[in-house]
Amino acid sequence: MYRWYVVNTFSGHEAKVKQKLEHRLVSLGQRRAVRQIVVPTETVTEVKDNQQVTSEKRTMPGYVLVQMDLNDDSWQLVKGTPGVTGFVGAGDEPIPLTQEEIDRLLKRAQQPTKAQRRAQFSVGESVKVVAGPLSDFSGEIAEVSPDAGKLKVLVSIFGRETPVEVGFDQVKKI
Known part of the structure; x- marks a missing residue:
């Protein structure tokens, strides 16, 4: 058998x-x-x-x-x-x-x-937005959503930290 x-x-x-x-x-x-x-x-x-x-x-x-x-x-x-x-x-x-x-x-x-999505990002890391309307802005990762392939990044706009949701492919580590 x-x-x-x-x-x-x-x-x-x-x-x-x-x-x-x-x-x-x-x-x-x-x-x-x-x-x-x-x-x-x-x-x-x-x-x-x-x-x-x-x-x-x-x-x-x-x-x-x-x-x-x-x-x-x-x-x-x-x-x-x-x-x-x-x-x-x-x-x-x-x-x-x-x-x-x-x-x-x-x-x-x-x-x-x-397919599962994984990224080498973690909360607290500094990243630079490289695509989209906020390209060239830098910020700190506040939240990682691997299932959605998204990050919530705190970007400084006009002196205030603003949370922005971006895709894994729209940022790079600094």
Whole structure:
């Protein structure tokens, strides 16, 4: 019976472990023992240097999901793959994921259309507005709204601090 298991890897080596495991499956003739190998990732849109950059981020660093028919041969095949440190489980016994857990993990990994926005801004930082009607004004960040991709910046206009809402792409750090 094919079930999903979580395999520990060296952090940052998840893609290499997936590639090596797929290669070992073919070279050792065990392709039917493993149905699917997944490195859980999500698509994240970040603002860097006033540019939107979309990238893949690992949601579970150091782990790879493997759908396999667990027996002694398949266990040794996965465990003997370079970069694999073991299975997640109690002692030597790998514990399969429940259907709810795997649905949640794979649903998150398969939603590239709904990208999350992140920015390297924090409250109290000084920024300069580079676009819009208030370009060339400087101010201090009062509020960060990553979901909306907006900042509330306190800009000095006529000697008074005025809160202005701007997008991540309309400011740069000073």
